[in-house]
Each structure stands twice: as structure tokens, then as C-alpha cells.
Amino acid sequence: MPQKSNESYIKRDTKYMSMVAEPEMKDQVPAEPRRGRRRPLPDKVKNIVWGRAAGRCQYAGCNALLIGDEVSGAGDANAAYIGHIIADSKEGPRGDPILSPKLAQEPDNLMLVCDRHHRVFDREMVAEHPADVLMAMKRRHEDRIRTVTAIDEDLGSHVIRYAARIGTNESPVAMGDLKWSMIPDRYPLDGGWIDLDLATLDLPDHDPDFWRVQIRNLRTGFAEKVRGRMERQEIRRLTVFGLAPIPLLFELGRLISDIATADVRQLLRSPKGWKWDPEAPPLRFKVLRPSGLAGQVALKLEISARVADERIHAVLGTDVAIWAIAADGAHNDVMRSQADIIEFARLFRTTLDAIKVAHGENTIVQLFPAIPVSVAIESGRAWQPKAHPTLKIYDQNKKLGGFIFAHELEHAS
Numbered sequence: 001m002p003q004k005s006n007e008s009y010i011k012r013d014t015k016y017m018s019m020v021a022e023p024e025m026k027d028q029v030p031a032e033p034r035r036g037r038r039r040p041l042p043d044k045v046k047n048i049v050w051g052r053a054a055g056r057c058q059y060a061g062c063n064a065l066l067i068g069d070e071v072s073g074a075g076d077a078n079a080a081y082i083g084h085i086i087a088d089s090k091e092g093p094r095g096d097p098i099l100s101p102k103l104a105q106e107p108d109n110l111m112l113v114c115d116r117h118h119r120v121f122d123r124e125m126v127a128e129h130p131a132d133v134l135m136a137m138k139r140r141h142e143d144r145i146r147t148v149t150a151i152d153e154d155l156g157s158h159v160i161r162y163a164a165r166i167g168t169n170e171s172p173v174a175m176g177d178l179k180w181s182m183i184p185d186r187y188p189l190d191g192g193w194i195d196l197d198l199a200t201l202d203l204p205d206h207d208p209d210f211w212r213v214q215i216r217n218l219r220t221g222f223a224e225k226v227r228g229r230m231e232r233q234e235i236r237r238l239t240v241f242g243l244a245p246i247p248l249l250f251e252l253g254r255l256i257s258d259i260a261t262a263d264v265r266q267l268l269r270s271p272k273g274w275k276w277d278p279e280a281p282p283l284r285f286k287v288l289r290p291s292g293l294a295g296q297v298a299l300k301l302e303i304s305a306r307v308a309d310e311r312i313h314a315v316l317g318t319d320v321a322i323w324a325i326a327a328d329g330a331h332n333d334v335m336r337s338q339a340d341i342i343e344f345a346r347l348f349r350t351t352l353d354a355i356k357v358a359h360g361e362n363t364i365v366q367l368f369p370a371i372p373v374s375v376a377i378e379s380g381r382a383w384q385p386k387a388h389p390t391l392k393i394y395d396q397n398k399k400l401g402g403f404i405f406a407h408e409l410e411h412a413s
Contacts (some may be wrong), residue, residue: 086100282337297355
């Protein structure tokens with residue numbers, strides 16, 4: 001395959017950032033002896049490079065803050081360099097007889113780097129760092145800086161992280177992953193992280209006390225860390241990340257309620273991450289009504305998987321009217337957009353209203369969910385204690401042989 005010219009890489013990546021003035025710094029130390037005297041970079045050019053990099057090393061995976069070296073004033077402590085992608089002489093790394101003099105002082109051909117990575121790509125591993133590789137590093141770094149610095153301050157959000165053990169698996173919710181999933185639509189406020197993390201609680205979900213202890217701890221943590229701040233309007237917007245057994249997430253949603261402005265997120269499996277998929281097609285739902293209205297009332301939520309009626313009969317017997325909200329093509333990575341969650345919440349509310357009309361004001365709904373975590377939280381937010389029936393929420397537990405009653409959202413009389 002023919003090699004692309006160095007000039008094509010430079011042309012492809014110009015004009016993508018505005019200038020932000022930063023402290024002046026020294027020019028790059030030559031990677032090897034050069035013939036003749038180098039022209040120093042003009043202050044304007046150095047400032048452009050510094051501004052685009054936000055004072056951080058642009059080598060992939062480094063991101064070291066380099067401003068401190070310049071501010072210290074100690075010349076021998078300054079480990080920051082402005083390095084050339086196409087060398088400023090044809091004899092230098094990635095040098096070119098035509099492009100080297102042409103691009104020697106072009107900001108688009110210059111990278112702000114730390115001493116270590118300057119040596120890596122200009123001395124120790126030159127062959128492994130062709131122009132396109134360095135240009136891609138520079139482009140990714142500057143695109144990220146542009147995205148972060150363009151965020152409006154009104155988009156700040158407090159963040160709730162809630163993780164509890166699921167079976168024998170821990171469910172960590174990493175702060176870094178969450179932060180980048182929010183940008184650019186939202187960003188976490190300084191001091192805005194609220195942890196309701198119960199992953200260290202050493203109690204298996206088949207223990208008789210599991211649900212009582214987990215619910216009590218969740219309510220206590222929420223009261224201590226969230227409720228008062230919401231009432232005082234210190235918290236105006238929430239972004240919610242949860243990985244926990246479904247009944248606990250219903251309770252978390254109930255505590256948050258739909259009064260609060262909240263963006264509930266879902267951990268996608270492919271590609272893995274908490275960022276919504278902008279290309280996901282709309283999810284279509286359908287409501288299935290029972291043929292008869294006698295007996296107990298059950299509601300299946302079939303979003304991640306189908307729930308066979310026989311599994312409900314095993315718990316409630318055969319005298320049961322089974323309703324269902326089902327997603328077309330249900331599977332465990334089906335919930336991929338915020339619009340789908342909003343539509344499900346609307347449908348969940350109207351279905352509970354329809355059940356109350358069909359079965360009476362004091363109906364108790366036995367809820368059997370096969371749903372993503374985000375749907376559980378949003379369902380808890382959508383449920384209205386004064387308007388909707390009491391929900392008895394069941395959880396699938398293999399060690400206990402199927403669905404077991406876990407938690408109740410009680411109708412307010």
C-alpha cells in the first residue's frame with residue numbers, strides 16, 4: 001500500500017482550535033545535533049500550542065500538567081517541550097526537504113509534550129512514531145480540551161452513584177467512566193459526587209435479611225446525603241448511575257421521585273460504557289391486557305427478556321390476571337437512549353392507571369420485572385404513591401428457586 005505523504009496529514013488536521021494564551025515556555029531542545037542555528041519559535045506560536053493543549057502533555061495516555069514546570073522558574077526543572085511532528089530540518093525525525101522549512105513554525109505541526117515523551121518520539125522510538133501517529137495524538141487531545149472547555153456552567157449536575165452486590169458479583173461504578181459519559185451534555189459539579197455505595201455489605205441476596213437491611217441502608221444514606229440538600233435546593237439536577245438488584249433500584253427511584261430533575265443512565269454492554277447511543281433506533285413497546293379480570297393482578301415488565309406466565313403461576317397460582325409491558329426484540333442491551341426511558345416511564349404510568357380502573361382502587365399489583373437498571377430507577381420515579389396501586393416487587397433468585405417477593409412500594413391511602 002502506498003504511503004501517505006506527510007503533507008496530507010498536516011492539511012487534514014489544521015484549523016480546529018481557537019487560541020488561548022498560556023505562560024511562555026522554552027522551545028524544544030533538539031533531539032540531535034543540527035546544522036546551523038535554529039530559529040526560536042515566536043511567542044504567539046508558543047502561546048497557541050500551549051492554549052490548544054491546555055498546558056498538558058499531548059502524548060497519548062500521558063496528559064501530565066506541565067504548567068508547574070514553567071511557573072517554578074527553575075530552568076533545570078522545566079520538563080516541558082514543544083516538539084515538531086515534521087522536524088524543522090530535513091535531517092531530523094520525520095524530516096522532509098520541502099515540508100520541514102515550510103512547517104517549522106506552524107502550530108498545527110507542534111506538540112506540547114513532557115520531557116519523557118519528547119525523548120520517546122524524537123530519540124528512542126522514532127520509527128514507531130510516524131507523522132500520522134503523532135498527529136492523531138495531537139488531534140484527540142485538542143478535541144477533548146475543546147469539548148471540556150465548551151461546556152456551559154449551567155449544565156453542572158450532582159451525581160448519584162449507587163452500587164450494591166448482585167449475587168456473588170461486585171458492581172463497581174467507576175468515577176472516571178461516569179464523568180466522561182456525561183460530557184458535553186452535563187458535567188459533574190465540584191463536590192457534587194454522592195455515593196450510596198453498598199458493595200462492601202457482606203450479605204448475600206438469598207439471606208432472609210438482605211432486602212430489609214439493604215432498603216434500610218439505602219433510605220438512611222439518601223436521607224443523610226440527598227434529601228435535605230434537595231429540599232434546600234442545593235441540588236437542582238441529578239445524574240443517576242445505578243448497578244444493583246432491581247427492587248433496590250425501584251426504591252432509589254421512589255426516593256428521587258419525578259419531582260427532581262434527574263438524568264438516569266444505563267450501562268451499555270456494546271460498546272461498553274454509560275454514554276447514550278445517539279444512533280440507536282427508537283424502542284417500540286406494547287401493552288398486553290389479560291382476558292379476564294378475576295383473581296390477583298400481576299404485571300410483567302419484559303424489556304430485557306420475556307417472562308413466561310408459568311413462572312408467575314408458580315408464585316401466585318393460576319387465578320391471576322396478567323398484564324405486560326413488553327419491548328419488541330427484548331434483550332439485555334436494548335435500552336440505549338434517554339428517549340426510550342422517557343417513553344417507558346409514560347407507558348408505565350398509564351398502565352398502572354389502567355389497572356386501577358380495571359381492578360379497583362385498592363388493587364395490589366404483583367410486579368415481575370425483567371428490565372435494565374435504568375428502567376428500574378425510572379419506574380420508581382414514575383410510580384405515584386397517592387395515585388397508583390401498591391406494587392409488590394419480585395426478584396429472580398436461582399438459589400431460592402425462582403421469583404421471590406423482595407420489596408413493596410405502598411399505595412398511600
